[in-house]
Amino acid sequence: MPTRNKPVIAVIGASKCSKKLRDMAAQVGKHIAENGGVIVCGGMGGIMEGAARGAKEGGGVTIGILPTDDKKDANPYIDYAIPTGFGEGRNIIVVRAADVVIALPGKYGTLSEMAFARLFNKPVISISAWKLGDDIIQVEDPVEAAELALELAVRKK
Amino acid sequence: MPTRNKPVIAVIGASKCSKKLRDMAAQVGKHIAENGGVIVCGGMGGIMEGAARGAKEGGGVTIGILPTDDKKDANPYIDYAIPTGFGEGRNIIVVRAADVVIALPGKYGTLSEMAFARLFNKPVISISAWKLGDDIIQVEDPVEAAELALELAVRKK
């Protein structure tokens, strides 16, 4: 598949989190990468770092849309860092860059991204993230979430 | 009070809504204006137009942070239109410009603004908008919401 047609999955969630959650994000990222998907995220720590680490383990590509203006702020698993200098104003770009969004636990930054995703009518798969009604797909298992995300991304095209 | 010290209250909600909700937004805007507050909003229709109309009836000042790049797109009750050209990327600016946010019913754009407000630790008063737990202050009466917003804005300084 040409690179430009690969599914792009955003993984969102807290920039600080437990090892358990980071590992869960890594499972998501790895499975997506192993199955031909690209990971986009906010490029910082926590869930974002976990997802990017997993994607690199899975041989994939990672894009980080940074709040800061310096690409050195990206976590070490980001291949392509886009330093926006827009602070949390970059959240909307993370979502716009993705076909499908997978949300792990996070606070209000994560919620802003889930809201933008639904505003743009993009599927949101939640693994224990904010509950916002039937519009959000609830999944418990990270591999199942990754598979569903890839399936929905392909169906959209 | 010098203009720069006036409380700035964001009123957010759907860009299309019933006359009843628009009038409720107008009550909020009017009460805030009559008591020395400035209204900031997204500058478009629905709740935003209602709030701006009320503020002008109350002799106040209204600022509209527009998604489009043309100030002619502002509703007729906006004094100062800021056309960003950033689409829904302007939502974060509406919130950053305010001391306190009053949310009326709206969909995912409104939710993104409520999320940003709480991310920045700004008080959010909801009149039948999204329920997000104890972090959001629930009020039923528009005048009561306006009064509380002014009180919280002053207390913050």
Added chain:
Amino acid sequence: MPTRNKPVIAVIGASKCSKKLRDMAAQVGKHIAENGGVIVCGGMGGIMEGAARGAKEGGGVTIGILPTDDKKDANPYIDYAIPTGFGEGRNIIVVRAADVVIALPGKYGTLSEMAFARLFNKPVISISAWKLGDDIIQVEDPVEAAELALELAVRKK
């Protein structure tokens, strides 16, 4: 004239400058305010502060589109501060908010704003700022620049 129909003039230039240049910016701001215009600027020091100070001396209204996310960073002559949190990404908004741009000496930030203004086909009046060919109107006297700006702003409507 209703507020929304008042000409909005952006004054741009260095955030640090000599007293002489700050006073020249103040002359521009004062003359625009005395003749019914609104001043929009980047809200910080130097030329921006001079223009805003002059506008307040002239009884006018000033809007500052800030790079930071805190309205307390605005210079003391700003009535309505819009803290974007977008860093220099806010330059484009300063220009979009204006009918006409007056440029005083500045460096590359100023140049980015002059470029955006011409990209959007807005008149740019330069008082010793960047020379970019016939597209930029060169004027030496601050009062003359202010008068021309008001005239061009009204003609555009």
Added chain:
Amino acid sequence: MPTRNKPVIAVIGASKCSKKLRDMAAQVGKHIAENGGVIVCGGMGGIMEGAARGAKEGGGVTIGILPTDDKKDANPYIDYAIPTGFGEGRNIIVVRAADVVIALPGKYGTLSEMAFARLFNKPVISISAWKLGDDIIQVEDPVEAAELALELAVRKK
């Protein structure tokens, strides 16, 4: 070299241009790609398309920071499209994402990007683009420009 350490070169210029200029941009893109550099651009037509096409011919990777909110608007040679929805407000992000900027002929959008690049103290190499004084490196040959860009990008690290 790990992906994250590859030099990232922005190629900027008009979105509509002659075949000759597009081919010149392609030469730049190809040489950069063949020597391990990544191309970032605005993702649209003209110079941006030429540079991306050349980079793909050279076996490289291309990133397009789009003004629109739909990745389908990217030119066909973009691997990773970042649809910002910020209009020309995305110009600053193109520059922030790059280590070095190569400017080909363009109008005021191009000038805004050259200005931002110098504001952020990033080297700008001009092939017949805007002349802005000694701060801009003038080069005539596209391959020479590409080589210099790679050299300056590596030196910065």
